[in-house]
Amino acid sequence: MNALVIFSLLAVLMLTGMPISISLGLTVLTFLFTMTQVPLESVALKLFTGIEKFEIMAIPFFILAGNFLTHGGVAKRMINFATSMVGHWYGGLGLAGVLACALFAAVSGSSPATVVAIGSILLPAMVKAGFPNKFGAGVIATSGALGILIPPSIVMVMYSVATNTSVGALFMAGVIPGLALAATLGGVTWYRAKKFDYPRQPKATWGERWISFRKSAWGLLLIVVVMGGIYSGMFTPTEAAAMSAVYAFFVAVFIYKDMGLKDVPKVLLNSANMSAMLLYIITNAVLFSFIMTNENIPQALADWMLGNGLGVITFLLAVNVILLLAGNFMEPSSIVLIFAPILFPVAVQLGIHPVHFGILMVVNMEVGMCHPPVGLNLYVASGITKMGITELTIAVWPWLLSMLGFLMVVTYWPGLSLWLPRYLGML
Numbered sequence: 001m002n003a004l005v006i007f008s009l010l011a012v013l014m015l016t017g018m019p020i021s022i023s024l025g026l027t028v029l030t031f032l033f034t035m036t037q038v039p040l041e042s043v044a045l046k047l048f049t050g051i052e053k054f055e056i057m058a059i060p061f062f063i064l065a066g067n068f069l070t071h072g073g074v075a076k077r078m079i080n081f082a083t084s085m086v087g088h089w090y091g092g093l094g095l096a097g098v099l100a101c102a103l104f105a106a107v108s109g110s111s112p113a114t115v116v117a118i119g120s121i122l123l124p125a126m127v128k129a130g131f132p133n134k135f136g137a138g139v140i141a142t143s144g145a146l147g148i149l150i151p152p153s154i155v156m157v158m159y160s161v162a163t164n165t166s167v168g169a170l171f172m173a174g175v176i177p178g179l180a181l182a183a184t185l186g187g188v189t190w191y192r193a194k195k196f197d198y199p200r201q202p203k204a205t206w207g208e209r210w211i212s213f214r215k216s217a218w219g220l221l222l223i224v225v226v227m228g229g230i231y232s233g234m235f236t237p238t239e240a241a242a243m244s245a246v247y248a249f250f251v252a253v254f255i256y257k258d259m260g261l262k263d264v265p266k267v268l269l270n271s272a273n274m275s276a277m278l279l280y281i282i283t284n285a286v287l288f289s290f291i292m293t294n295e296n297i298p299q300a301l302a303d304w305m306l307g308n309g310l311g312v313i314t315f316l317l318a319v320n321v322i323l324l325l326a327g328n329f330m331e332p333s334s335i336v337l338i339f340a341p342i343l344f345p346v347a348v349q350l351g352i353h354p355v356h357f358g359i360l361m362v363v364n365m366e367v368g369m370c371h372p373p374v375g376l377n378l379y380v381a382s383g384i385t386k387m388g389i390t391e392l393t394i395a396v397w398p399w400l401l402s403m404l405g406f407l408m409v410v411t412y413w414p415g416l417s418l419w420l421p422r423y424l425g426m427l
Helices: 002-015 020-034 040-051 054-071 074-086 092-108 111-129 133-148 154-163 167-173 175-195 206-232 237-255 261-294 297-307 312-326 332-349 354-368 376-385 389-412 414-423
Strands: none
Touching: 002 020, 020 261, 020 332, 054 074, 054 092, 054 111, 054 154, 054 206, 054 237, 054 261, 074 092, 074 111, 074 206, 092 111, 092 133, 092 175, 092 206, 111 133, 111 376, 133 154, 133 175, 133 354, 133 376, 133 389, 154 167, 154 261, 154 332, 154 354, 167 175, 167 206, 167 237, 167 354, 167 414, 175 354, 175 389, 175 414, 206 237, 237 261, 261 332, 297 332, 312 332, 312 354, 312 389, 332 354, 354 389, 354 414, 376 389, 389 414
16 A cells, blocks of 8 residues: 555656656655654665765766766767778668767766767768668667666666665676677668668778777777776776776877866866766665665565566566656656666565666666657757657667567576676676
8 A cells, every 4th residue: 555655646746747856755755754653863874874885986987987078079089980890881870870879888878978979970970971860860869778788887886776786797797788789779770771772881991990990999998997997806886987087088188189178177067967966866766765665565566476476577577568668757767766676676586686687677778768758868869850759759660679679688588698797707
């Protein structure tokens, strides 16, 4: 009964257009003061212990690194490198977009940032080269979602905070699914380009490829700094995030010189605003999770499922449906912080590996970012292409269907997510 009251109240507040973080906070406070006898002292203690986790510090640092790279010319250099490698294939610029999004995802950790950085440069170039606007929008809006699956990923850090799962293991677990999804999206792009005979670029020489690689190398090296540092044990994921922010600042200001020192305060302010918003959501989500646990809602759900003989296959299918429906109305950070504390204990009780469950949730978030009505990537792509949401929804459907198929593979093939971290001895 209490679970129904909590979720009904949260849904009503969200439907009024109130921000997720405030809806969460008001739901918790209303429930605390009217329907439970939990001492406020224990709530305050839980609030402070819940947000003093070292992993949370990774979030502002990854956001800062992504902003330095977005404002700098890293994206343009990555696009040039990707175009030189695959531009001569069918749908060459589209394939370059998928590859550039995968590369930029590996240094930014954010899907909207990837769509903005790659899309604002590549989409006008694709239209100029003779590609339909819908084709370019479909490629970039869906490929930009790789930003939260290919590590480092801010959403993975959120999941780690909510469930106490290793961030390093999650990052490594995202590598193979991320590359597999990039290959899947690239396959759809190539097939449609061949089917409709879209233009191809002149084949670059190996000399031209080397020059474009050398120009983009400083940006690409950030992937080595973050992933190599974590895997080698040189630094923790949080320390890797701090290193990536310092490295991105140095590259943008002193090596590529796309930014001046006078632009740095603006980037710092933008990053602080975004970090404050996410940290406020985390704070309220910690309290929401505390209420859920205190009312034994996850345990009751697990007992009900096990008592009715519902196994792993049914549970995972239900999780996908719930998360895809949530993706219609909420953005990824909020979904992870609200649903992970409820679904995670049930998953553990059913024997599902925490890291596999985390990757499953992240792939669901990716799909959610590409479908209406609140697909963040659709709104970002709409701002770049000046296309309506309905028109964009039609544009992305071939890629979106392939993402749904990929979601099923990730859901029922744990080895795809778990092989690499196990091979590296992280599990």
